[in-house]
Amino acid sequence: MPKKVVSIVVFPGSNCDRDLDIAVQKYMNVNTELVWHDDPNIKNQEMIFIPGGFSFGDYLRSGALATKSPAMKEVIRLSKKGVPIIGICNGFQILTECKLLDGALIDNYKRIFICKENFVKIENKNTPFTKNMHKNIVQFPIAHAQGRFYTSEDNLKRLEDNNQIVFKYSSRDGKINKSENPNGSMNNIAGIINKNKNILGLMPHPERAVNFSEDNDGISFFRGLQNLL
Amino acid sequence: MIKINKRIVSEHGISEDEFKLIKEILQREPNLLELGIFSVMWSEHCSYKSTKKWLKTLPTSGEKVICGPGENAGIIDIGDNEAIVFKMESHNHPSFIEPYQGAATGVGGIMRDVFTMGARPIANLNSLRFGSPKHPKTKQLLSGVVKGIGDYGNCVGIPTVGGECNFHESYNNNILVNAMCIGLVKKNKIFYSIAKGSGNPIIYVGAKTGRDGIHGATMASAEFDDHSQDSRPQVQVGDPFMEKLLLESCQELMKEDAIIAIQDMGAAGLTSSSFEMASKGSCGVKLFLDKVPCREDKMTPYEMMLSETQERMLMVIKPSKIKSTLRVFKKWGLEAAEIGVITKTGNMEIFFNNSLVGNLPIKPLADSSPEYDRPSEKPFIKFKKENHKNFSIKSALIKIISSPNHSSKKWIYHQYDRSVMCDTYFSSEQSDSAVIRVHNSTKAIAVTCDCNPIYCNSDPKLGAEIGVAESWRNLIASGAEPIAITDNLNFGNPEKKEIMYQIKEAIKGIKTACEALNYPVVSGNVSLYNETKNKSIFPTPVIGGVGVIKNISQSKGLRMNDGDKIFIVGNSHGHLELSEFNRICNKNYGSPPPLDLKEEIKNGTFVRNFMKKHNSIVTGCHDISEGGIIVALAELAIRNEKGLNIKIPLNVKNSKNWLFGEDQSRYLLIVNNEDIIKKVAKKENIKLQEIATVGGDKFCIIKKFEISVKKLIKYNNIWFENFIEK
Numbered sequence: 006m007p008k009k010v011v012s013i014v015v016f017p018g019s020n021c022d023r024d025l026d027i028a029v030q031k032y033m034n035v036n037t038e039l040v041w042h043d044d045p046n047i048k049n050q051e052m053i054f055i056p057g058g059f060s061f062g063d064y065l066r067s068g069a070l071a072t073k074s075p076a077m078k079e080v081i082r083l084s085k086k087g088v089p090i091i092g093i094c095n096g097f098q099i100l101t102e103c104k105l106l107d108g109a110l111i112d113n114y115k116r117i118f119i120c121k122e123n124f125v126k127i128e129n130k131n132t133p134f135t136k137n138m139h140k141n142i143v144q145f146p147i148a149h150a151q152g153r154f155y156t157s158e159d160n161l162k163r164l165e166d167n168n169q170i171v172f173k174y175s176s177r178d179g180k181i182n183k184s185e186n187p188n189g190s191m192n193n194i195a196g197i198i199n200k201n202k203n204i205l206g207l208m209p210h211p212e213r214a215v216n217f218s219e220d221n222d223g224i225s226f227f228r229g230l231q232n233l234l
Numbered sequence: 235m236i237k238i239n240k241r242i243v244s245e246h247g248i249s250e251d252e253f254k255l256i257k258e259i260l261q262r263e264p265n266l267l268e269l270g271i272f273s274v275m276w277s278e279h280c281s282y283k284s285t286k287k288w289l290k291t292l293p294t295s296g297e298k299v300i301c302g303p304g305e306n307a308g309i310i311d312i313g314d315n316e317a318i319v320f321k322m323e324s325h326n327h328p329s330f331i332e333p334y335q336g337a338a339t340g341v342g343g344i345m346r347d348v349f350t351m352g353a354r355p356i357a358n359l360n361s362l363r364f365g366s367p368k369h370p371k372t373k374q375l376l377s378g379v380v381k382g383i384g385d386y387g388n389c390v391g392i393p394t395v396g397g398e399c400n401f402h403e404s405y406n407n408n409i410l411v412n413a414m415c416i417g418l419v420k421k422n423k424i425f426y427s428i429a430k431g432s433g434n435p436i437i438y439v440g441a442k443t444g445r446d447g448i449h450g451a452t453m454a455s456a457e458f459d460d461h462s463q464d465s466r467p468q469v470q471v472g473d474p475f476m477e478k479l480l481l482e483s484c485q486e487l488m489k490e491d492a493i494i495a496i497q498d499m500g501a502a503g504l505t506s507s508s509f510e511m512a513s514k515g516s517c518g519v520k521l522f523l524d525k526v527p528c529r530e531d532k533m534t535p536y537e538m539m540l541s542e543t544q545e546r547m548l549m550v551i552k553p554s555k556i557k558s559t560l561r562v563f564k565k566w567g568l569e570a571a572e573i574g575v576i577t578k579t580g581n582m583e584i585f586f587n588n589s590l591v592g593n594l595p596i597k598p599l600a601d602s603s604p605e606y607d608r609p610s611e612k613p614f615i616k617f618k619k620e621n622h623k624n625f626s627i628k629s630a631l632i633k634i635i636s637s638p639n640h641s642s643k644k645w646i647y648h649q650y651d652r653s654v655m656c657d658t659y660f661s662s663e664q665s666d667s668a669v670i671r672v673h674n675s676t677k678a679i680a681v682t683c684d685c686n687p688i689y690c691n692s693d694p695k696l697g698a699e700i701g702v703a704e705s706w707r708n709l710i711a712s713g714a715e716p717i718a719i720t721d722n723l724n725f726g727n728p729e730k731k732e733i734m735y736q737i738k739e740a741i742k743g744i745k746t747a748c749e750a751l752n753y754p755v756v757s758g759n760v761s762l763y764n765e766t767k768n769k770s771i772f773p774t775p776v777i778g779g780v781g782v783i784k785n786i787s788q789s790k791g792l793r794m795n796d797g798d799k800i801f802i803v804g805n806s807h808g809h810l811e812l813s814e815f816n817r818i819c820n821k822n823y824g825s826p827p828p829l830d831l832k833e834e835i836k837n838g839t840f841v842r843n844f845m846k847k848h849n850s851i852v853t854g855c856h857d858i859s860e861g862g863i864i865v866a867l868a869e870l871a872i873r874n875e876k877g878l879n880i881k882i883p884l885n886v887k888n889s890k891n892w893l894f895g896e897d898q899s900r901y902l903l904i905v906n907n908e909d910i911i912k913k914v915a916k917k918e919n920i921k922l923q924e925i926a927t928v929g930g931d932k933f934c935i936i937k938k939f940e941i942s943v944k945k946l947i948k949y950n951n952i953w954f955e956n957f958i959e960k
Contacts, residue, residue: 021391024654
C-alpha cells in the first residue's frame, strides 16, 4: 500500500519546516507534501501541519500576516470539515491569529527570547493527539519570544471546563507552578485544542526532540499521531 | 560638480600620499564619486593596508584546505564530498554606537559570506568583549548586543551554539562583537566570486538600496572620539526576514546551473562587491545605476555606490538563465534587477542618466592599494600599584565562579535558539566546543572561539599562541580532530608603534602555533582602530577553531557519572602570574604561562587517541584553562549537578598554586576504568595524576574544605541575575 501523505504549509520565513518534515516522515511513516503559502489548494487532507519559524518575519504580530495567505484560507475551510491540524510554535501563533484556537500568544514575561529544554505535562490524554503518548511528562525544547498564552478569565474557564488544555509547563516530576513557567503563560499553558478536538496548537517543539536517542519524547508524540490517519 | 579640495580628501580618510597615488593611477583628478570609491576600497577595513604584509606570513594551506583567505570565507574538506565553509568577522564599531542593529547586522553579514559560497549555514558563534560591568554603558550594550544576535539568528533559523563573553575595562568605550558562521556545502557545489565572460549580465538582488551605512567601512577604520554617537546614521539596519528569503532563494538558484559568480554586498556595498568580483576575474564592468532598486528618492551615484544597506547580493548570471533566475527571486518576493554587464575593458564604468559619471581602472584600484610596513616598538606596560588581597582556597573559588567572566552565561545563551535545525549535539555550555552533527550522517563538526586578552596584553606573541593552542585543545576535548582556524584580529590604532608591535607579535604567535599544530588559517578579519580618545583595547586576536568528529559518539562533552574517576593529563607547575587567582588578589602583572607546543601535541594526541580507542571508558573531557584545575573541576560539578571528592596529590607543596595555576596543555579526563588509562599513559610516557572521584552532592577537597554543589550553582548564577535584573 502506498504511504499516506500529510501536508506541511510553508510560509516565507518558516524555519522549522525541514525539521518537522523529517520527524513526520520518519516517525509517522508517511510521505509529506510541502504546500507553499500562496497555493489555494491543499491536496493531501489527511493531516495538516503548520510549522514554526517567523512567517513573514513575524512583522506586525507573530503569525498575523500568515493568516492572509491563500493556503491558510484553505486550512481554515478544511478545519471546519474536521481535518486534523497541528500548529507548532509559530504555527500555534498563526492558529490563534486565525481564531481557529482561543487566546493569544503575547510577549514572554521577561520580554526576551527564550530557548531551553523544558518539561511539559500532558494535561489531557483524552485527545486524538495525545492518547497514544505513553508518558505523562515529556521533555520538549522551547524557542520563542512570544509564547505567553493569554486569554480572558471567561475563556480560560471555558478551556478548562472543556478539557481543552493539553500541555502545561511543569517540573521534571510534574509540578506546575510559577518557577516552572518559562514565559509567564496563564496557568502554565503550553498547548491547547479546539472544542471539536481536531486542532492542536503548542509552543514547545516535539520535532526537535527526536534526535540522538530513541528515548526522546518527540518520537512518541509523532508515533502517536499515526492513529489519526 | 564639487571641486575636490584638501578638506574633502581628508574627510574621506585618504592621506596626501594616497591622494597622489590616486592621481597617478587615474592620470587626472578623481571626481567626488571616484574619490568616495577609493576611500572605501583603500580603507583599512577593506584593504588591510596595515596588516597585509604580516598576514601573508600565516600558514594558509594544508591537505584539507579547499579555499584559503581571499574569498568570502575559508573552506575545508570533511570527506564524503562535503566541505565546511567558515569565517569570523567583527562588527565592533557599529555595535558600540547602536548595539542591537550593530550586532544583528554583524551576524547577517557573516552568514551571507558563508551562504554566498553555496553553503547552508549550520551554526553561528560569537565572541563578545564588553567594558567593566561598573561602566554605565555596559549593561545596555550587553542587552542590545545579545538581543541583536539572538533576534537575527533565531529568525533566519540558524542555531547560535556557542561563543564567549567577557568583561574588562579596556573595552569600556570599544566593545568587541565578533560573529562566526559555519556552513555545510557539497564539494562540487561551491560558488566563488570570480566574474567571467564579457557580455554576461550582473544581477542585483535583495533589499533596496537606501542611505544607510554610507561610509561604514571608513568609520570602522578610525578611532572614536566624543562625537562618535554622531556616526549613528552610518550603522546599518538588519532585516533577518529578508536574509532568510535571500538564503532560500540563493539555495534554490544554486541548484540550477545559472550563477557564474556571486558576492554579497557587505562593507562598502556595491563598490567592493563589484570591484572584487571584476578584479578576481580580471575583467571590466559597466554599471547602470538608474537600474539599482532604491528605497529612497533622488539617491546620487555616490550614495548608491557607498551605501551599506544589508541583505543584498550581486551575481554574474549566464545570459540564458536570466528568466529562470528572476523567476526564483520572484517566488521569494525579492527585488532583482539587471544592473550591469561584464566587459573586457578592465575598467569600471559607472553610468547614471545615460552619462558616464565614473571611470576607474579595476586592477590598480583593488590590488595596488597601499601596503604599509608601519613602525613598531615594544610598549612599556605600567601596572597600577594596588593593595594585594589574600583569599583562602574556598573563598577564591567562590569569588572566581561568581565573577562576571566566570559566572553562568545562561541569561545570554537562553536568548539564542540553539536547537533549530535539530543537529546541535552540544552547545558550548555542555562541552569545550560546540558540536554540530553533519545532517543525515554520524559525522559532526566541533567549533570554538577563544582568546585571552590578559595574556595578549602582557605578551602578544605568547598570548596569541596560547589562544590557538586553547582552541585546538577545546576541539580535542570534544573528541574532534582539529582542522583549521579563522581569526579575528582586534587591535587599536596601527599608526601607533606600540599597537603595531602588538599586531605583528600576535600574528607571529598565530603563525608559530598554527604551523606547529598543522592548523592553518583559512579565513579571517582584521579590526583596527578600536580605541577611544587615545586609549586602546587590549590586543584581542580571537581564534575560531573548527574540527571534525568522525563518529558523533566519540564526543562526550562535560559529562560525568557517579563513581567515575577524574585524571589530570599534563604537567602542573603552578603558574599563577596573570591567572584568575592572581587577578582577584589585585596582582595584575607578570607573564602568561609558558607554552610548549611539542607537549601540547603530545598530550592532545594522547587524549584524542584514548577517547577514540577507549570510547566506552571515557565519560567526559574538559580542558584546564582560566582558573586552573579547581575551576575546571567546579565547572564539571556545576554542569552535572554532581559532587566531587578531590584529593590533592601528596607531593604537591603549594596547593593554592597547584589548584589555581594556569599551566597550558592540560586536560581533565573523566573515566569509568582507572586501570586502562594508567596503563596507556605509562606506556606513552604521559604525565597523569588522579585528582577526583565523582559522587555525592558536595564539592569536597579532602582536608581543605567542602561546599554543597547546590551552593556552587547558586554562586555561579547569582552575578548575571543581579546585574540584569537590577
